[in-house]
Amino acid sequence: MEFRHLAGFVAVAEELHFGRAAARLHIAQPPLSQQIRQLEHELGVQLFERNTRSVRLTSAGQAMLDPARQVLADLDVATRAAQAGGRGEIGRVSIGFAGASSHETLPRLTRAVRARHPGIELVLRGQTYSGEALNKVAEGELDLGFVRLPVRRDGVAVRLVEHEHLVAALPAEHRVADRNEINLPDLADEPFVTFPGTRGSAVRDALVHACVTAGFHPRIVQEAPDSYTILALVGAGVGVTLTVSSVQHIRTEGMVYRPLAGPTQPMSLALAWRRDNPSAALRCVLAVSEEAMPTPE
Template sequence: MELRHLKYFAAVAEELHFGRAAQRLQMAQPPLSQQIKHLEAELDVLLLSRTKQRVELTKAGEAFLKRTYEILNRVHLACEEAKSIDRGEAGQLIIAFTGSMAFDPLPILLRSYQEKYPKIDIVLRQMTTTEQLEALQENTIHAGLLNMPIESAAVHAEMLREEPFIVALPKTHPLASQTEPVDVACLANEHFIMTPRNEGQSYYDAIISLCQHAGFSPKKTQEARELHTALSFVASGIGVALLPSSIQFVKNDEIVYLQLKKSFTTCKIGVAWNKAEKSPVVHSFISFLKKDHYSLL
């Protein structure tokens, strides 16, 4: 039995007329009649009752037609799913992101992507830039939204956006009442809360560069792997933190955010993937980011 036999039978069952069914299938009537007879012979069941005046389904034919529809529908769905996956429109996509991405760009980005590709199952994992590079090389994630630049022979990355740094201060800080942007040099005597360099080299180095261009090296008081932890330390008065501007979406009555004056250093966010990645879903996601959705970031 072949799939075409089921299609032939369904057409005859719906038309209840071999001539009309043959015309619909764009084939001659005698071969169609012969194929139905072969199907009945293989099943050893009479599916159609034939007279000179009419063609009717037998009880067995009615039951067989129901299952035929189920099979044909499943085959159709399987074909459509395969085509969708091949086009990068369906499947699973594991995306890693740094903590700063969660405060503003990521939710907007994913909502837009999910609206465009509703058949893609997105799995999110928060990771540092270093962890993402390791995961990409080990193929445990498909794409990473991370801080740039990166250094990896196995991973390719492209920058998506830049955002300025701001300073987060305890509300009791002398500068907290200021409304104008702060000169980075004014922070020379502050104690800084920073992300460990081995957790995100480019992010750490950007902050060091920002301070050094202002004429000082930051005094590191505490390290915080997560930006939420850094904010908690700031709120407690332990120190100040230079953070991506999108962090301002996190409201805390104990923290004041101020813009920086003449800040040429930015936090660079990019998308990274394994150079050997061949999944259409992954490349569809990369294309989505690069071509259409810079504005969302």
């Protein structure tokens, strides 16, 4: 039995006319009649009672009609699923991100993907710092990662999505909190709180680099896994920190943000993916990302 036999049977059953059924299937009537005879021979039952004036279903044909329709419907679903998968409209894409710094960019991307390609499942992996995200993308553990520029990794492509810079976060009662901008050397003797040093945090690396450039090594007294906890510790008076401008949406009692004086190190946010990743779904997500998160000038 072939699918074309079932399609021919359903067409004749619904039209109750071989000529109209053949026209509907875009074939000549004799091949359609032959298909029906072959199907009846294979099943060992008569599906239609026909004469020169009329065609009607037998009891066997009536019993077969709904299951045959279901088989053809399932075939159509399978065909459309395969075609959608080939276009990347069905699949799974894993994304690593750090958390608060993706507060605005990540929701724009996820909303746009769900609207454009509802068959693509986004698997979101939080607390994946820039260095860790880059390594996992390069090793094939993640399809897409939010990373900090510059990126120098063979086989990894990146696209800039947001410009950021470092700002200071201080306890509200800190001795320099009332200044319009902070000179980093004024924080040389302060305790610092920041991200762990073992998971590739680009923000921690930038903090250390900025302090060393200002002439001192930061005294890190406590580490925390995310910006929310770090800023809560700052508000509690545990220490000060340097963080990225994109987290200033976090409002913590007892803490203030202040810009840094002089030129600051850029903290550009980018998307990273393996150039040889074969995922069609990833290509769809990347295309959507160019609209949801266009590269800034």
